[in-house]
Amino acid sequence: MNEEAQAKALSKFAQKIGISFSDPDLLRLALTHASYPNERGTSPLDSNERLEFLGDALVGFFVAEYLFEKMPNTREGDLTVRRSHAVRGEALAVAARRLGIGDYLILGNGERNAGGYDRTSNLAGAFEALVGAIALDVGEREAKEFVLRALAEEISAAMDPTAGKDPKSLLQEYLQARAIPLPEYAVIEETGSDQNKLWRMEVLIEGESVATGEGRRKVDAERQAADVALAALTRDDSKP
Numbered sequence: 001m002n003e004e005a006q007a008k009a010l011s012k013f014a015q016k017i018g019i020s021f022s023d024p025d026l027l028r029l030a031l032t033h034a035s036y037p038n039e040r041g042t043s044p045l046d047s048n049e050r051l052e053f054l055g056d057a058l059v060g061f062f063v064a065e066y067l068f069e070k071m072p073n074t075r076e077g078d079l080t081v082r083r084s085h086a087v088r089g090e091a092l093a094v095a096a097r098r099l100g101i102g103d104y105l106i107l108g109n110g111e112r113n114a115g116g117y118d119r120t121s122n123l124a125g126a127f128e129a130l131v132g133a134i135a136l137d138v139g140e141r142e143a144k145e146f147v148l149r150a151l152a153e154e155i156s157a158a159m160d161p162t163a164g165k166d167p168k169s170l171l172q173e174y175l176q177a178r179a180i181p182l183p184e185y186a187v188i189e190e191t192g193s194d195q196n197k198l199w200r201m202e203v204l205i206e207g208e209s210v211a212t213g214e215g216r217r218k219v220d221a222e223r224q225a226a227d228v229a230l231a232a233l234t235r236d237d238s239k240p
Contacts (some may be wrong), residue, residue: 005008006106013104017130018126019146021137026051028106030133032124032195033116035108048129049196051136055128058135059087062147063155070157081166085160086151088213089124090224095150096123101130120214120224167227172177181206185222185230188212205230 014020021027030051043045045050046217064083070113071079085091088097096102102117105126114120116130148155172182189200202212213224 009104011099015076017146019098019134019142019151019229020137021133023137026133026137027104027130030129031101031104032106033108033111033122033126035111035116037104039108039110048126051132052125054135055130055132057148058131058140058143059092059151062144063087063151063158066148066155067159068082068129082158084166086154088223089220090120090213090227091151091154092122092127095154096127098100099127099150101126102118106187121216165231171230171233174233175205185225187218201225 002224006028007024010031013031014024014027021143029046030048032047032051034044034047037044054071055191060083061084064079067079067082067086069076071082074082099117101123105117105122107116107122111119111122126188131143134190135145168183186202186204188202189196191200192198197230198214198216198218199218199221201214201218202209202225203222204210205226211225211229213221213226213228215224
């Protein structure tokens with residue numbers, strides 16, 4: 001895609017999400033994966049990683065503030081779990097898919113051919129970078145409104161009573177209730193630098209791999225694997 005076509009596509013995306021950028025280059029940067037400058041031999045700063053760092057902090061704060069206000073009788077530990085539930089990588093990726101972010105990601109050819117436009121870590125990172133870009137270009141109030149609007153479903157789910165426990169705890173309870181041995185977690189792959197590591201984990205039940213997950217922290221990858229496993233198990237329970 002040439003620069004003119006890319007600019008038109010990004011303008012269309014900005015209209016789609018209801019944000020008017022005064023600096024379109026900031027939006028472009030927010031959607032530029034590190035593989036793009038890496039393939040072209042340009043600076044790593046020409047990617048969305050710094051904006052992702054900023055957006056990560058802002059998303060966590062906006063959601064924490066919302067939960068604090070809406071759940072005045074909830075204790076700190078419970079609020080922490082609920083915030084984590086709403087802002088974990090897989091939740092941000094789901095929101096990014098609803099927004100169609102993957103269609104506008106600027107990726108290196110290798111990453112795109114490998115399906116990087118729908119990779120959970122890429123989508124979550126781009127969502128955070130987009131929030132960072134909105135905050136810098138339009139303002140923190142608009143960034144907060146965007147986050148609460150884009151993550152409305154995830155925040156609602158986090159406020160559900162069952163969201164007080166993370167997926168690993170819920171999976172453990174599910175198995176214990178059925179006298180099934182506790183799950184085990186194993187590393188499939190660990191890639192990236194210390195500053196941008198990606199873990200891929202699998203959860204094993206009675207020695208059999210039943211689900212995988214990925215995340216920028218080992219525990220996040222384990223939680224995603226547990227979440228996928230629990231969804232599959234409960235879906236099987238509902239079959240006649």
